[in-house]
Amino acid sequence: MSSQDIPEENLPAEQDTSHGAVGVADEKHPFADPGLPPHEYRVQDIDERAAKRSERTVSLLFTVSMLATVGFIAAFVAIPVDESVFIFPFGHISALNFALGLTLGIALFCIGAGAIHWARTLMSDHEMVQERHPVEASPELRATIHEEFKQGAKESQLGRRRLLRNTMLGALTLVPLTGVVLLRDLGPLPGTKLRHTLWSKGKLLVNMNTDEPLRPSDIAVGSLTFAKPEGLDEHAEDFNNEIAKAALMIVRLQPGDIKDKRELEWSHEGIVAYSKICTHVGCPISLYEQQTHHVLCPCHQSTFDLSDGARVIFGPAGHALPQLRIGVNDEGYLEALSDFEEPVGPAFWERG
DSSP states (O other), X not given: OOGGGSOGGGSOSSOOOGGGOOOOOOXXXXXXOOOOOOOOOOHHHHOHHHHHHHHHHHHHHHHHHHHHHHHHHHHHHHSOTTOEEEETTTEEEEHHHHHHHXXXXXXXXXXXXXXXXXXXXXXXXXXXXXXXXXSSOOHHHHHHHHHHHHHHHHXXXXXXXXXXXXXXXXXXXXXXXXXXXXXXGGSOOOTXXXXXXXXXXXXXXXXXXXXXXXXXXXXXXXXXXXXXXXXXXXXXXXXXXXXXXXXXXXXXXXXXXXXXXXXXXXXXXXXXXXXXXXXXXXXXXXXXXXXXXXXXXXTTOOEEXXXXXXXXXXXXXXXXXXXXXXXXXXXXXXXXXXXXXXXXXXXXXXXX
C-alpha cells in the first residue's frame, strides 16, 4: 500500500519533493541531474494502527524464533540418536537430525524475516544523499587519532596495572575455550577404532555377492572378487561403519608377477587381499586391469599397482593400500591371519 492509496486528509500537509527536482544543464554542468523520484510515504508512516500491526508481526516472528530455539534444545536432549521417522518424500530419516534442522531453520528464518520486516516497515526510509569524499584521512586527523590513542592507553593504566592487564588477557584467551568444549559433544572420541577392523586371525573371507566362504579354487587368475569378514551381517545396525573399514578386494596373480617380497609372503598361491578403501578420500575401488595388475579408484583416478605392494603410481592418493595377510585353514577356506597392520582409509597418517 503506497501513499497514493491513502486518503488525502491522512497525508502530511507538505510532502518533501525537493529531492525529486530535475536539474538544468548549463555550461559548467552539461548533464542534467535527474535527482531521486518523489518520496512515497508508507502506510505505517501515516497510520499508527498499521505501524502497531507491523510491530506485532515483528514481535511474533522473534517469539517464534525463541520458541524454535527452545525446541532445538529440547530435541537435542530428548530424542534418541538412533530413532528414525518417515518423512514424505524423503523416506526414513534420523528423527534427531530432522528435528534439529527444522527448529534451527525456523529460528534463523524468523530472526531474519523479523529484522527485514522491521527495517522495511518501521525504520526510516527517507533517501539520503552523501557526497563522496577522499577515503584517506588527512594528516591532521591521523595525528589527532594517534594522540587520542596514546592518551587513552595512558588513562587505561595498562602499563602500570600489570595484574589488571594480565588477568584481562587471561580471560580473553580462555573464554574461546567454551566453544571448543562444546565440540566434545559432537560424538564419542574414536579411541583406537580407526586402527582396527573386524579382521582377525581365523576370520574367513566371505564373498560379498554369494555370502559364502571363499576357497582358493574360487579365485581365477586375473579376476577381482570382493569379500567381507565372516559374521558381518548386511542387516546389522553397524554394517556400514564396519564394512567401510573391512571391505576387501581379492585378486589372483601369477606368483612370478609379484614384485614385492612382503606381498608375496602375505599371499596364498598368488592370491592377494587388499583394502578396497582408497587412501585418498575413502571411495570404494572397483576397477581392475588384469594385464597391468593396476586398480583404479573411480572418484579421482588414483591408481595402485597390486603386483608391487599396491603402491600409488598415479593420482592424489597419499599412500599404498593396506594388505591383509591371508592363508588357508584345515577345511580349505581362505582366512585372515591377522588384522590389517596399518590403518585403513584416507588421511589417517596426518590424523595420528
